[in-house]
Amino acid sequence: xxxDNFRELADYIQxxxxxxxxxxxxxxxxxxAYQAYEKQKVLISIKKVPDNYSVIIKADLLVxxxxxxxxxxxxxxxxxxxxxxxxxxxFNIEKGTLKIAKPDLITSSSIxxxxxxxxxxxxxxxNDLYKDQQLDIKNNNII
Numbered sequence: 466x467x468x469d470n471f472r473e474l475a476d477y478i479q480x481x482x483x484x485x486x487x488x489x490x491x492x493x494x495x496x497x498a499y500q501a502y503e504k505q506k507v508l509i510s511i512k513k514v515p516d517n518y519s520v521i522i523k524a525d526l527l528v529x530x531x532x533x534x535x536x537x538x539x540x541x542x543x544x545x546x547x548x549x550x551x552x553x554x555x556f557n558i559e560k561g562t563l564k565i566a567k568p569d570l571i572t573s574s575s576i577x578x579x580x581x582x583x584x585x586x587x588x589x590x591x592n593d594l595y596k597d598q599q600l601d602i603k604n605n606n607i608i
Contacts, residue, residue, distance in 0.1 A: 474499040474528075478535050482509075482528060485547050492556055495563070498524035505531040508538060508546045511553065513565050525563055526554070 479499050486497075498514065510529045519525055535543060555566045572585055580588075 470502055470504050472501050474501045474530055475532055478530050478532060481535075481543070482530075482547060485544065486551060489551060491554070492558055493563075495526055495554075496524045498522050498527050500527065500529050501532045502529045503531060503533065505529055505534075507531065508534040508543065509550045511550050511565060513563060526565075 478501075482499075483497075502510075508531055512527045512529070514522060514524055514527050538546070549568070553565050553568060554563070556563050570586060570589060572589075577585055
């Protein structure tokens with residue numbers, strides 16, 4: 466059965482994650498549920514638990530690790546990949562909502578090698594600013 470691929474996460478991996486998560490300054494106290502999934506194709510995955518299930522499992526987010534990856538990766542790689550996943554967590558204080566956002570930098574390694582990370586980030590910022598300006602112009606014309 467597919468359920469056989471899921472199991473409780475090893476304590477040392479959970480401790481490693483919690484140590485990193487505690488360094489964040491999130492505006493709320495989030496509750497996490499942990500599991501290991503041996504067929505997961507990435508080191509870590511964080512998903513928002515639907516509100517109706519959140520009450521039952523007493524968690525806001527489900528954190529899934531591939532334990533084989535964790536054991537094989539060096540310390541820096543683990544930290545970077547976990548930080549990248551944690552950076553996707555967004556909380557809207559006004560609305561009281563939590564979501565997992567898409568990464569704000571989506572590109573390929575060949576583009577970074579060709580232009581540098583700094584230039585790619587700048588190009589993406591320019592693109593985002595332009596989209597925001599166009600949206601403002603559109604909204605002002607409607608009013």
